[in-house]
Amino acid sequence: MFMVATLAAAAVSLSATRVSAQATRADEAEQARQEKAQSLEPHHRSAVERLLFTLEDDLLLERLLEPPRGLHLRLGGIGEGSGFGVGPAVRYNVPQFDVKASAAYSMKKYAIGEAAIRFPGTIGQNDYIRRRGPYVELYGRWRDAPQEDFFGLGPNSVLANRTNFAITDTLGRVTGGYQRGKFTGGVELGYLDVSTGAGEDPRMPSTDTVFPATALPGFEARPSFLIIEPFIHYATRDRARSKRSGGEYRLSAAQYDDRTTQNSFRRWDADLRQYIGFQKDTRSIALRAWAAGTTADEGNAVPFYLQPALGGPSGLRGYRSFRFRDRSALLLQAEYRWRINEFVSGALFYDTGAVAPTLRDLGRLERNYGFGLRAGGRMGSAFRLDFALGGREGRRYLLRFDDAF
């Protein structure tokens, strides 16, 4: 009889513990609790859990890398092609002002020291909080780049001519600006002192041994520039990192007035970025158009190291950093980004661009395409791995701790 068979064995719900038929259900549960009370143990956390909790609870990563105040670590940011750099940094941030100073040294012997003070401070600012009103920033920087790549000027430079040179610059700058919502505008006034010399990379010749002085405007000089650069910036993008919708547009025009040699020039930059999200913002198209031009004053030349350059992780990713330099440049980039999961997204990208004496002279555009993976979350990418293919000079793999654009 099925009923006898099944009923005889139905599970008793409240406890697997068998007690006598006389015990009540409550007695049974109480007995189990009193037994447990005799053998209590402290809650155990594994070493991994303790470590993660400490990292989270004390905000150690933030404290180590980006605290609002105090000594911390600086990672990278020395400049394109500098290799991995690290150094000490200090920051003090109060409502009235921000002060920060840092230094770093890279595996390729690049060095930087910089300091800034900004009034009023940016404490608590984030993507949701944009300051209104005027601000002033004083900024100073010294940088030494002993092995910056140079392949020759113009669109027809060749990879085989890869050389390197040393450049040291000192920059002092005052920025006065005004922010209102999505708009920022202002003027930068600066002083830039530059010196160049023989490159120190033993794998290739120094630039001055391969290229004649006529092909290296500004190389032998030691110009000192007074710079005035008005700019406007308008940002409608949805967030500061890993943007999915909106736009970001920056226009600037600078006058570099050489006080010591014949290298005065003007430069303009236009950087236009548009992000189009779709499918509930899990996919997006990111577009970028960047153009820059320089014009030397009468009887002057634009130093080659201050000319617009293409190549590297933020430009033509299929080419080395600074692969192309000339007085004007155009870069067009497109990325299709899609969500793989909450922490990883993919990207297909296409970069094209060229340098030329003027934008009217632009000829063949260099191009590459590629595939990328970005790790991070809703608040931004932590790092990206880009595989650039299709360039004339082979494949390139890039690991970066920033957004492409």
Place this chain on the structure above:
Amino acid sequence: MRSKRAVWFVAVIAGGVIGAGSLTAQSPQPRQGGPLDSPSAVKQFRSDDPLAVDNDSVADASSVKEVELSEGFDLLVNQFGSPGDRTARRAVNVNTIDEVPNSSWFTNRIGVRDLTIAEIVRGANTFEPAEARNWQEWTIVGGKGFGGFQPGFRAERPGDPGRVYQLEVDPRLHPRLSTGAEFIGTLVYHAAGYNVEDFYLIKVRPENLTISDKATIKDPSGERKYTTRDLANVLSVAATDAEGYVYLSAQRRTDGDDLGHFQYHGTRSDDPNDIYPHEHRRELRGNRVFGAWLNHDDSRALNTRNVRIKAGGRNYVRHYMHDFGAILGSGTRFPDPAISNHEYFIEQGASVRQLFTLGLSTPKPLRTDGPDDMPPSVGWFESTTFEPELWKANYPNTAFLNLRPDDAFWAARLVSRFSDEAIQAMVGSAGYDDPVAAAYLARTLIERRDKIARVWLNGVNPIVDVTLSPTGVLAFTNAAVQARVASHGTYTISWGRFDNSAGTVSEVSVERQTEPRGAVPASLMVGHGYITVTIWSQHAEQPGWSQPVRVFFRNDAAGWTTVGLDRLTSGPAAPSQ
């Protein structure tokens, strides 16, 4: 919700390894019964069955220490590991009539009686929610600290001296997106039976917020004085109404020692009263159903609280559901992304598919256009693409994964007990100034409730409230019919005598009914003891009803008492009459 930055950090580590390791993509489908549903033990009722109260304050819990959990570890262990016991078994804390007794975890409310609208909208609150509208003066005593994704601060008010409230704001363009959602979630969970904390909705003018001289805030560089700038930073992102009032929520901390969080698996080794593995507690398994109803994708250990209560000279731990700021369409600081509640943060299959199809393999919710009228105060919360059984939290937990049809039925029945009027009243009390938002939200909650009822009340034989009158009339209710998600079918009823000592049944007779009633054979009405009735429900459109419900009655001085109910998930076929 605590800061997502830490989660983000862990995720970065984990995120790079998509497709590698044992990325968990566990099925959210309710688990069918397993070995413990099969005959293995003799049923024997005790004199106090069915237990109405599980007295889990019986042992002194003074020794329980506060344990804060790591967000990242909780994500890792639940996403990539397999914590707790995945054995397919009946929930272990249900009583013999398949219900959850009252305990420090759960108090039966809407499941056992009709709550008035006033009771539902009052919730667990010490003060009348309407009274909170007059709370205009606040003194800030500190920042929120690291924990918490939603901007806010801690404050006291003159009318409740010494009591600290946590005040949080809504995103500027989304008034009541988060605070309104949290208010509704708090009411729902309380009415259902869970423990929640006092939670109020207020609107305050900025000039009525003053900062205590002793107020401090902790940031990555350490603790410092709380400044007007800190307050300005919070207010600058806050939604305000046309008259400049800031939309705020005020959570009043519960009396007792904060002991951290409970997990959705295991037991606390230092709590003597915590003897049932959390993954086998019905109210925690069933929380997945509430999660589905309310889009509570952030339902995880970090959004629970353990509080030590001192009562009657003894200490015990009370367990709270906490922080509903990311439910409904809210992501606290912004509307929740549409993909939320449809996928875990990481799923192996979906990730690989997305990776290799370059995103052209689009998950269904992303293919479907949502309603056009989702108001800013609501965010992405809809019923069109909602499929209750496919709902997912941000990452799995073992209690949710252990959900069986009988657990889901239990919770769905509670959900179905929220009337249209109750839902409209809860939404109406949630401070939405936009009537379109309130109407949309109430309508969506009702539609989602009905979908839940349709799926999970029909997932098992939905027989409930089985009684036997002194004159031998059997009466029962079909919960699916009661919830208007099914019509009556036919019922095959088999009667027998139950020997409680031996645990055996002697079958007596079988009858068939088209109404939810029956009549006990006269021979069984004689004398004291137990009788049993097994009920099969048959309906061509409801295959989930096919398994029988077996009910036991004890005849004692009070008459026939229902002492047992087994909702079998693998029972025999109905006998022929």
